[in-house]
Amino acid sequence: MQQHLLCLLHNEINAQNFINYWEQMKKTIVFLLIIMTISLISGGKDYKQKPVLRFNQEGKFKIVQFTDVHFQYNSYRSDSVLVLIKNVIAREKPDLIVFTGDVVCSKDTRQAWLSFSKVLIEAKIPWAIILGNHDIEYELTGKQIMETIVGMPYNLTINGPENIAGNGNYILNIQSSSSSKPAALLYCFDSHSGFHPRTNLGTYEWIRLNQIEWYRNQSIKFTKKNGANPLPALAFIHIPLPEYKEIIGKNTTVGMQQETVCSPDLNSGLYTAMIESKDVMGVFAGHDHNNNYIGCLRNICLAYGNATGRQTYGDIGRGARVIELTESERKFNTWILKLYECDREKDIWISTNDNERRYFVAYPDSFAGKQE
Structure with missing residues (x-):
């Protein structure tokens, strides 16, 4: 027995x-x-040569910002978000797609990133990733995520310098319509994660001083090469800067503000460095799903994208932000696209059939002479 x-x-x-x-x-x-x-x-092509970003012959360059997709592998909800992304790409025909964090939040993390990336590769449009606080909470570290996606077809993401904090600190150079000369810059920053558990340092980490030093040095270098004239620039992050709180309630701030700004408690001075460097015109963040507002503080726009994911909290709708730069000018237009009504708890996902450019802003004209 x-x-x-x-x-x-x-x-x-x-x-x-x-x-x-x-x-x-x-x-x-x-x-x-x-x-x-x-x-x-990818057709078996050699994509070691990255796509070149360039203003078109009309002197325009269009960026679509998606944020907080929270993609999950083998999920019908996430698959419906891929349809949203495809529709925005087909409608706007952007020159660049930027994802500002919390992109893939899933078990089977590596497979999830590969599955998610197929849509972008099929679109054959340059794309770039910035990590959010939730991207690194699953099976891959920030470095491992970068090792998974860097080098994919049409992907411009770079892990960035090893001697500064984070993964995904890099600069994208937009060339002139008539030459290979840089005409605008896009600064991408890793805004790190949260403290678990919360400490007396606050809930969220801050942009590190060595990241700020890196930005300042790069800005000085590009400005010097441009005859001492700062190039027009934008910055993309996930967690908003503390200064986002200062534009709430201003008469020039437009868009939805339905939750507290979840920024670091400690201000490490990135915004001040941008003021001194005189190149960045606007900062674009994600993270807070019930905010999509934009305002201007001391001639720098502070903007949220619009949450894209279906498996996230928030009830202001799902969509994207569009940004259109103008060559040789410190100008851009930006607006929100709202494509779906969404409620995660009630499993609501209803198309708005809406083509409106919501909360349209023309920088700097929308703010000239009106700032408080």
């Missing part, structure tokens, strides 16, 4: 080992299929 029981137990263990092995094999097969699909989509 004892021998019989041991035999049954041994068989049960073998069966469980087989189940575990098969589950792992299924993940591996899916992973390989995704890799093969990406290879087929």
Whole structure:
């Protein structure tokens, strides 16, 4: 009897080992299929040469900002968000797509990133990723995420200098319509994560001093090369700067503000560095799903994107922000697209059939002579 029981137990263990092995094999097969699909989509071309960003012949450059997608692998809700992204891309035909954090928040994290990226590769439009506080809470570190996505077709994301904090601190150079000369810059920053548990330093980490020093040095370099004239620039982050609180209630601030600004408690001075460097015209963030407002503080716009994901809190709708730069001028237009009504708890996802450019702002004209 004892021998019989041991035999049954041994068989049960073998069966469980087989189940575990098969589950792992299924993940591996899916992973390989995704890799093969990406290879087929890219047509087997050599994409070591990254796409060149350039103003068009009309002197315009259009960026679509998606934020807080919170993509989950093998989820019908996330699949419906991919449809939203495809529709915005087809409608706006942007020159660049920027995701400002909390992009993939999923188990099977590597497969999730590969699955998510297929839509962008198929679009054949340059794209860039900034990490959010939730991206690094699953199975991959920030560095491992970068190792997964950097070098994908049409992807301009860079891990950034190893000697400064974070992953994904980099600059995108937009060339002139008539030459290879830089005409505008896009600064991308890793705004890190939150403190778990909360400490007396606050809830969220801050932009590190070595990141700010890196920005200042890069700005000085580009300004010097441009005959001592700062190039028009934008900045993209995930967690908003503390200064976002200062534009609430101003008569020139437009858009929805339905939650507290969840910024670091400690202000490390990135905004001040931008004031002194005189290149950044606007900062674009995500993180707070019930905010999509934009305002101006001392000639720098502070703006939220519009939350995109279906599996996130928030009830102001789902969509994107569009930004259109003008060559050789410190000018840009920006607006919100609201494509879906959304309620995660009630599983509401209803198309708005709305083509309106909501909360349209023309910088600097919308703020000239009106700032308090």
